[in-house]
Amino acid sequence: DTAVSQTPKYLVTQMGNDKSIKCEQNLGHDTMYWYKQDSKKFLKIMFSYNNKELIINETVPNRFSPKSPDKAHLNLHINSLELGDSAVYFCASSPPRTSGLYQETQYFGPGTRLLVL
């Protein structure tokens, strides 16, 4: 069974369109994340949600809006797509902290490759 899944795997669209990427985890984790990997493979966090509440928002344009209907899902909606949005978007999740001393491991999905034409 896939632990963290994303749909679609590939997304090709025109500039100006609105699109969504879905993420689901079946690990029972409380925290979910979206990362963007650019063409140079640089990975940067965009958002983090804990129990459906936004906890990290890394100065991402407000064209990007994450939505967490429940703690197993974190979807990413992008309005008015631009050429620079072309990238691979990774979803990740992590379990609740079992101890205040440690950060739990993040488990990544396979990525969604977005190409804006």
Added chain:
Amino acid sequence: AQSVTQPDIHITVSEGASLELRCNYSYGATPYLFWYVQSPGQGLQLLLKYFSGDTLVQGIKGFEAEFKRSQSSFNLRKPSVHWSDAAEYFCAVSNFGNEKLTFGTGTRLTIIP
């Protein structure tokens, strides 16, 4: 702010040879350090992590890494690489109370026969 530097963009090694990938971090307190691997067209998989304790940590697939506070380094090593190790390797840092992972720019590993 925390940051990670991976000075080697691309490394090529022969199959069976030893490997060391470099990672330097910048953070004031004790960092939490991670190595992830990304195979072509795939997501990221955790190889190993360091939080505290023994500075030499063992991971999956025969990898190990050593935390050296004096050098602000967390280099990844493997005594003998296999062709299947060809991938992109990312070092990442976080800290206590902060869920955010900051990644380095990655090192691409090529294995030659």
